[in-house]
Structures are given as C-alpha cells and as structure tokens.
Amino acid sequence: MDSQKEALQRIITTLASKNDEIQNFIDTLNHTLKGVQANSSSILLELDEEFDGLYSILDEMKESMTNSIKQEQARKSQELQSQLSQCNNALENSEELLEFASRSLDIKEPEEFSKAARQIKDRVTMASAFRLSLKPKVSDNMTHLMVDFSQERQMLQTLKFLPVPKAPEIDPVECLVADNCVTVAWRMPEEDNKIDHFILEYRKTNFDGLPRVKDERCWELIDYIKGTEYTLSGLKFDSKYMNFRVRACNKAVAGEYSDPITLETKALNFNLDSSSSHLNLKVEDNCVEWDPTGGKSQENKVKGKENKGSGTPSPKRTSVGSRPSSIRGSRDRFTGESYTVLGDTAIESGQHYWEVRAQKDCKSYSVGLAYKTLGKFDQLGKTNTSWCIHVNNWLQSTFAAKHNNKAKALDVVVPERIGVFCDFDGGQLSFYNASSKQLLYSFKTKFTQPVLPGFMVWCGRLSLSTGLQVPSAVKTLQKHENGMSGSTSSLNNVMQ
Numbered sequence: 001m002d003s004q005k006e007a008l009q010r011i012i013t014t015l016a017s018k019n020d021e022i023q024n025f026i027d028t029l030n031h032t033l034k035g036v037q038a039n040s041s042s043i044l045l046e047l048d049e050e051f052d053g054l055y056s057i058l059d060e061m062k063e064s065m066t067n068s069i070k071q072e073q074a075r076k077s078q079e080l081q082s083q084l085s086q087c088n089n090a091l092e093n094s095e096e097l098l099e100f101a102s103r104s105l106d107i108k109e110p111e112e113f114s115k116a117a118r119q120i121k122d123r124v125t126m127a128s129a130f131r132l133s134l135k136p137k138v139s140d141n142m143t144h145l146m147v148d149f150s151q152e153r154q155m156l157q158t159l160k161f162l163p164v165p166k167a168p169e170i171d172p173v174e175c176l177v178a179d180n181c182v183t184v185a186w187r188m189p190e191e192d193n194k195i196d197h198f199i200l201e202y203r204k205t206n207f208d209g210l211p212r213v214k215d216e217r218c219w220e221l222i223d224y225i226k227g228t229e230y231t232l233s234g235l236k237f238d239s240k241y242m243n244f245r246v247r248a249c250n251k252a253v254a255g256e257y258s259d260p261i262t263l264e265t266k267a268l269n270f271n272l273d274s275s276s277s278h279l280n281l282k283v284e285d286n287c288v289e290w291d292p293t294g295g296k297s298q299e300n301k302v303k304g305k306e307n308k309g310s311g312t313p314s315p316k317r318t319s320v321g322s323r324p325s326s327i328r329g330s331r332d333r334f335t336g337e338s339y340t341v342l343g344d345t346a347i348e349s350g351q352h353y354w355e356v357r358a359q360k361d362c363k364s365y366s367v368g369l370a371y372k373t374l375g376k377f378d379q380l381g382k383t384n385t386s387w388c389i390h391v392n393n394w395l396q397s398t399f400a401a402k403h404n405n406k407a408k409a410l411d412v413v414v415p416e417r418i419g420v421f422c423d424f425d426g427g428q429l430s431f432y433n434a435s436s437k438q439l440l441y442s443f444k445t446k447f448t449q450p451v452l453p454g455f456m457v458w459c460g461r462l463s464l465s466t467g468l469q470v471p472s473a474v475k476t477l478q479k480h481e482n483g484m485s486g487s488t489s490s491l492n493n494v495m496q
Helices: 002-052 056-104 110-126 150-158 294-306 472-484 486-492
Strands: 176-178 181-187 197-205 220-225 229-232 241-249 254-257 261-264 281-284 287-290 340-342 351-358 364-371 386-392 398-403 406-409 417-423 428-433 439-444 451-458 461-468
Touching (some): 181 197, 220 229, 281 340, 351 451, 364 428, 398 439, 428 472
Antiparallel strands (some): 181 229, 197 220, 241 254, 281 287, 287 461, 351 417
C-alpha cells in the first residue's frame, strides 16, 4: 500500500507539473494568439502604408498579399485554438484525475484502495495530458509575410520626367536638291539614346533666308522618321525655295525645332497663254486640247465681249494671272492653220526643263521653242524663229525635228512623254525620252532674244508638266552632247 501511495504521489507530482506546463503553454498560446493578432494588424498596417505610397495599379497586388496574411493568420489562429482547446480539455481531465487521486489517499479499505489505485494508474496511462505536445504547432512570427517596399519606393523616386530632346542640327553640306527630290540630313548635338523618332517639317516659299512667320504657306509634316536623313521625292518646284526644320521626339515629348534651313528649289514654271492661242484650241493652265467647234463659239464670245463697251478689254489684250503684261496679252491670236499656243513665261537665261505628254490618239502635235515675234499664221518649225520636234500620226506616221521649214527625220520611237531641255546661254535646245532620258534630238544656235515654250496640237490633247529641275541624267548627257550632234548639221547650219 505504501508503495502504491508513493507511486500515486509521483503521479500527482507529475500531473501537477504537467498542469503547470500546460497552463504555461496556454499562456504562451494566448500570448502567441495575441501576438498573431497584433503582428498581423501591424503587418497589415505597414502593408497599407506601403501600398499607400504606390500607384493604384498595385491595388490588386495589395489585395492578394492582404489575403495571404489573413489566411496565414487564420491558419495559425486555428492551429493555436485547436491546441488551446486540447490543452484545456487535458487540463480539465487531469484536474479531475488529480482530485480523484487525492480522495483515494483517504480510502482505508485496502481492497477498495487497490482498486482505486489501479483505476488511477489506468486513467493516468490513458490521460490525454501525457499525450499532448507542449510545443506550439505554429509561432507568432509573421516576418515571412512582412513587406518592405523601400527599394521600390526608391526606384519610383528616381523616376523623373524624360528630358526634352535637344534640337537637331541640319547639315547643309549633306543636304541635296536634285531631280525634284530634296534630301535633308541632320545630326544631334550630343548622343541621346532616348530619342524614338524625328519629325521633319517643310514648306514652300519665295523668300530667301529664315522662314517668315507670316509666310503664306503652311508647314507640312513627315512624322515617325527613324533615321537622321529623309528624302522628299516627286516634288513640283513651283516656288523658289523650301524651308526645312526638324525636331526630335522621345516616348513622351517632342523637343525644340532645329534652326531652319532654306534650300533653293528654282525651276521653270509656266502656264499656257490662252489669250493668244488659236481659237480651235481649248486651253487650261497646263493642258491644251483641239476643239473643232472652238473657233465659231469663241469668236462669238469675243465679239460679245468687245461690244460691251470700252471698259471691257478685248481678249487679245487680256493678261492672265499675275504674269507680266510684256509677256502675255500683247500679241495677236494664232489663226489659220497655226494651231499654236505659247507659254506665258519668257526664257531669257539659264537652263530649264519641262515635259509634255500627248494623248495616245493625237493625230499631230509639235513641241519646241519660239521667239515672241512668231507670226500669227506661222507654224512651229517652219520659220527661222521657231524650233520643234513634230509628231504626225495622220495618213502616215512621221517623227521629225523642224526649223526654218526644214525637217530632219528621227529614227527613234516616239516616247509617251517628251522632255524639253533649254540652255539659253549655251544656245541649245534638246529633246529627250522623259522616262529613259534617251536623247531624241538637239538644236545648237545662239538665241538673240527671249524664247517662249511653244506647242501645236491637232485632233488631240497635250498635257504639260512644269516646275521640274533639269534631271541629273540630262546634265550628264549635256557634257557629252557636243560630240554627238553631227547628225543635226543639216538644220544647225540654217539657225538664227
């Protein structure tokens, strides 16, 4: 019995010690639980503070991380609550067993005492208090879910407005004007790897020097140029100059404009002089068409206008547009079989080029030059004051160069477009295949007075293209033409 009491005493001591451990553990769990709550709240607060410093695009990430923390909090709380419940149950059972064991010490009857001792032993063996793990399944540490956005904030703080690109510098030496194309080249004053593209702006002007603020023409724009050079092609040079400026752009903003540059784009521009054209020709600015009924209808119009009183000038004396009166409206209208129209601008110097396209079924036409003194009955190429090439598609096809009523047959195919080159100072008039730049024929002479572009058309239509530079290919051919003009001697000898 004494041994049994001693054993029971040891059990009671163990139980008491265990109860203390459990209580301590319960206190630990409660503290941990509070720590989880406090730390979770703190972490959430810090998370809020971190996300408050970020842009709204991080809201989804914030919500996700918040959910993670709450899930971890719930997981740990559930684990701790479970352990806490188990410990409370074990403690309750252990206290009941301890009370039963204490009462058993007062049993006097040996048999009853032995029975009670056995029950206590069995209950102690099966007691949950001895099967409990007194180590928390989770800790109150939440640092694995803490956030620190200081690096990200620092990165965001380094973000600044993209620097405005500096103004490019146009290099006049690298710019080229040729063949009705303009190539503009520029460079940056210093390397800038943030530049995405360039914008080139240009406009036509008749003023030399810097662009005028009140220039009558607007700037035209070429955007998204990736390189530092751009070529404008297929231009009509109907102004003396063109202004150019460039600006660089990064992903956000466009920089300052470069200093503008003015390039000369001089070319001969003229229209057809309807005031002196044959009445059977329907004339527009750059087009002339044979009109078999034009004579009668236009004569009636002329008479009607002349009879309206002295305040209305005769069509013979009417100048068109802003051309000088010394060129337009001061000669008689062509008549008879001279189905002729002249250009409204005289050539007095320099080298010039223009092109003519004939309607495919045009029966007869001529293209050339003439002095202003060409008579109203005179036909192109039949006087010593005019030079031309003549195409005849009526009855039989002929292609010839004509001057002073002499013709030189040309053994070449008539091109769709004829290019006309006039070197006034050099005394040269040349005709080319405008597409291939094949030389068709050249006249050599000394022009003694200003010349006018001349055109004749019968049963057909001619279209005129002006504002063209002398093509580079033509300039190259001119350097060698003196040695190639022997075949034209039969006409050259009679030129004036």
